[in-house]
Each structure stands twice: as structure tokens, then as C-alpha cells.
Amino acid sequence: MALRRVSVEELRWCKHQHAYLRGAFFLQLGTGNRSKMTHVKSIIAGPRPVVLAGPSGAGKSTLLQQLLKEYKDQFGFSVSHTTRNPRPQEENGREYHFVTRELMKTAIENGEFIEHAEFSGNLYGTSKKAVREVQRAGRICMLDIDMQGVRSVKKTDLNPKYILIKPPSLASLEERLRGRGTESEESLSKRLGVADEEMKYGEMAGVFDYVIINDDVEKAYQELTEALSEEIKQACKQKNTLSNGTGGHNGIKG
Numbered sequence: 157m158a159l160r161r162v163s164v165e166e167l168r169w170c171k172h173q174h175a176y177l178r179g180a181f182f183l184q185l186g187t188g189n190r191s192k193m194t195h196v197k198s199i200i201a202g203p204r205p206v207v208l209a210g211p212s213g214a215g216k217s218t219l220l221q222q223l224l225k226e227y228k229d230q231f232g233f234s235v236s237h238t239t240r241n242p243r244p245q246e247e248n249g250r251e252y253h254f255v256t257r258e259l260m261k262t263a264i265e266n267g268e269f270i271e272h273a274e275f276s277g278n279l280y281g282t283s284k285k286a287v288r289e290v291q292r293a294g295r296i297c298m299l300d301i302d303m304q305g306v307r308s309v310k311k312t313d314l315n316p317k318y319i320l321i322k323p324p325s326l327a328s329l330e331e332r333l334r335g336r337g338t339e340s341e342e343s344l345s346k347r348l349g350v351a352d353e354e355m356k357y358g359e360m361a362g363v364f365d366y367v368i369i370n371d372d373v374e375k376a377y378q379e380l381t382e383a384l385s386e387e388i389k390q391a392c393k394q395k396n397t398l399s400n401g402t403g404g405h406n407g408i409k410g
């Protein structure tokens with residue numbers, strides 16, 4: 157068996173991952189009530205996932221798309237299920253798995269979901285399969301979910317890193333949602349109606365690891381990559397090690 161030297165950074169990464177697994181373990185013990193914790197780590201193994209949350213229109217998809225484009229070997233998107241209708245540019249299996257309410261309810265009853273929520277009149281949910289597929293490909297799994305989803309994930313042992321994306325104001329949120337041109341008046345008012353509450357929960361101490369105000373896309377993206385800098389560095393290193401230094405993003409921007 158060939159042995160090789162392990163760099164300090166790789167060791168640090170192992171420690172980080174170990175702490176992640178240990179964190180998940182103590183999280184289970186810490187509840188004092190194991191039955192309340194939904195166990196997902198036993199079926200989903202891999203690098204620590206990342207949750208992006210924030211009110212509808214805050215810019216989560218915009219930032220995620222940029223990240224997934226720049227670091228396509230390092231990050232993967234957890235494709236959620238939803239009962240809402242696809243938008244003109246959306247493809248089934250890419251942005252979402254578009255399903256009927258009946259099918260989704262059955263899948264939820266069958267325990268196929270890590271979390272699910274009713275949002276703006278539709279069901280949304282993260283399936284175990286969606287996360288597992290990204291993890292199996294050796295990528296860091298990115299979840300784009302609402303605040304109900306955040307609350308639910310916190311009751312599991314998935315133990316992701318939580319990043320809140322905030323708009324500069326509620327007025328700019330409305331302007332962006334209207335500008336996107338995807339919502340009916342009814343959907344718009346439902347989304348705006350919960351935005352304030354969502355942000356209040358998001359701002360509570362300890363709920364999110366990072367809070368990014370998306371007043372300027374480039375600045376917000378820069379802050380997102382900084383929040384994920386350790387993940388980016390280590391994932392790039394691993395890819396480069398696997399491909400023997402011949403492939404993958406080197407993790408250095410510019």
C-alpha cells in the first residue's frame with residue numbers, strides 16, 4: 157500500500173469533518189430525547205451540507221447559480237420536489253422535481269423526505285435521495301429552503317452550515333419579486349406576507365452561522381464564497397488530489 161504525506165490543511169479538514177460528525181452525534185444526545193431527532197446521517201454520508209435560506213426574492217437562486225457555475229466540481233444542488241407549476245425556463249429534475257400533491261404526500265408518508273413545507277400554497281420538500289445523489293458524487297450539497305425547512309432540518313442530525321440571505325429591505329424584496337415577473341398577485345402577497353416573520357426568525361441568535369445582506373450581487377457573492385472558503389479550499393484540494401493534480405478548480409479566484 158502506498159503511503160503519502162498528509163498536509164496540515166488536509167489534517168485540519170479531517171478534524172473539521174470529525175467535528176461535524178461528532179457535532180451531529182452530540183446534537184442527538186443533547187436533545188435528551190432521541191425519539192425527537194430524525195436520523196438522516198446514517199443514510200446520507202459525506203461532506204457537511206450547506207443550507208441557504210431567506211425570504212422569497214432575497215436572491216438565493218441567483219447566488220447559488222453563480223456558485224454552482226464557478227465551483228461545479230465542488231458543490232451540487234439538492235433538487236427539491238414541489239407541487240407548484242414550472243416557470244417558463246425551468247426543467248423538471250433541474251430546478252425541481254415537479255410533482256402532484258398526491259404523489260408528494262405519498263412520498264412524505266413513506267418517509268422519503270428529510271423535510272417538507274407548505275409555502276405560498278404549494279408543497280416543497282428535500283428528499284433523502286436528492287441529498288444522497290450530491291453526496292455520492294463527492295460534492296458539498298447545497299439546499300435552498302424556506303424557514304420552515306430550516307426549523308425542520310434543525311430537528312434532524314443532518315447538521316448543515318446555515319447561511320441566511322437577506323434583502324436590504326422589504327421594499328426591495330417586493331421590487332425584486334415583481335421584477336422577476338414569476339408571481340401572481342396572490343402568490344406575491346403570500347410570499348411578502350411571511351417575509352418579515354421569516355427574517356425575524358433568521359436573525360435570532362444561533363439560528364444561522366452567517367448572515368449575508370444581498371444589496372449588491374457581486375458583494376453578496378464574495379461574502380458567500382468567504383463563508384464557504386474552508387469548504388471550497390478543501391473540496392478543491394480533494395478533487396485535485398483524486399485527479400492527481402490534473403483537473404478541477406484550483407480554488408483560487410481570478
Ligand SMILES: Nc1ncnc2c1ncn2[C@@H]1O[C@H](COP(=O)(O)OP(=O)(O)OP(=O)(O)O)[C@@H](O)[C@H]1O
Pocket residue numbers: 210211212213214215216217218219332333335336370371372373
Ligand atoms: N442584489 C440584487 N439586486 C437586485 N436584484 C437582485 C439582486 N439579487 C437578486 N436579484 C433579482 O431578484 C430576483 C429574485 O432573486 P432570486 O430568484 O435569486 O431570489 P430567491 O431568493 O431565489 O427567490 P425564491 O425563494 O422565490 O426562489 C431575481 O429577478 C434576481 O435577478
Ligand SMILES: Nc1nc2c(ncn2[C@@H]2O[C@H](COP(=O)(O)O)[C@@H](O)[C@H]2O)c(=O)[nH]1
Pocket residue numbers: 209210211212216236237240271272273275280281282300301302303304305306
Ligand atoms: N422547506 C423547503 N423549502 C423549499 C424547498 N425548495 C424550495 N424551497 C423554498 O420555497 C420558496 C419558494 O421557492 P420558488 O422556487 O417557488 O420561488 C423559497 O423560499 C425556497 O427556498 C424545499 O425543498 N423545502
